[in-house]
Amino acid sequence: MSETETKTPVTVLTGFLGAGKTTLLNHILSAEHGRKYAVLVNEFGELGVDGDLVIDADEEVFETNNGCICCTVRGDLIRILGSLLRRRNRFDGIIVETTGLADPAPVAQTFFVDENLRAKSRLDAVVTVVDACNVMQTLEESHEAVNQIAFADVIVLNKVDLVDEQTLDAIEARLRQINASVQIHRTTRSNVSMSDILDRGGFDLKRALETMPDFLENTAHSHEEGVTSMSFSVDRPLDEARFQAWIGAILQEQGPDILRSKGILDFAGQQERFAFQAVHMMADGDYIGPWKENEARVSRIVFIGRNLNRPQLRRGFESCLAA
Structure with missing residues (x-):
């Protein structure tokens, strides 16, 4: 097996408040894919509830609620991931669900700077869930929401049953102005194929080219501000x-x-x-x-x-x- 294949894949699941991240996480944990995941749920605030919203499953669920993963609890992220990786034979991958207000950049940077994580794990992809009903307004109002789109390897465009086709086309065009090479999947209740979001190799360019040979070839760009x-x-x-x-x-x-x-x-x-x-x-x-x-x-x-x-x-x- 190659070095990449022996490293534990980590999927970062992000998206603005109410987009459907927990629904997607539950979908992953209940799908018939034959794989076992450890889950790290991050919630902003002193009282954590997301851990209770995740379905009762065999997967190990860890919750950090003393701050946002992208700022005050990066140390917690490194500590918990390090602890999980000492028992990595018990699961096939790790999913990190960030708070809806998180900037994914510091989470991704963690895998660049921590030697232990670099040696034992690989950041597989940043998956961003987008609320089709509210995304246009959210992008105007939230710096974090724009960053979540910019960092995404895969976008799950959720709640598409609540908007018309013309609006969806306009949304996709806006998303590609921010991130031209991202993969976009339209969903209802975050119901997406596991092969579209897991093992994508978005942060492993060799694997990404094998599954998406043209993913660096999109030359679209925008002259808009932002x-x-x-x-x-x-x-x-x-x-x-x-x-x-x-x-x-x-x-x-x-x-x-x-x-x-x-x-x-x-x-x-x-x-x-x-x-x-x-x-x-x-x-x-x-x-x-x-x-x-x-x-x-x-x-x-x-x-x-x-x-x-x-x-x-x-x-x-x-x-x-x-x-």
């Missing part, structure tokens, strides 16, 4: 040192505005693909195996964030071309 998604590609090899210097400077200068970036790169003199990704200023990357036979060796990179300067990013990326 969070936008931009992608660039070049069909000539890149100079690795130039790229590392450029991306390092970009993330250092604009990291707070760049919510997430990811790419598959062809470096001159290398026969393997290089997978790069970052959450704000925290970056990670590694070679993920050779290019497939007859596969075009095209370098692709995606930026999702605020105040992105498209011409500047394109010029910078193209300046990394090998001589």
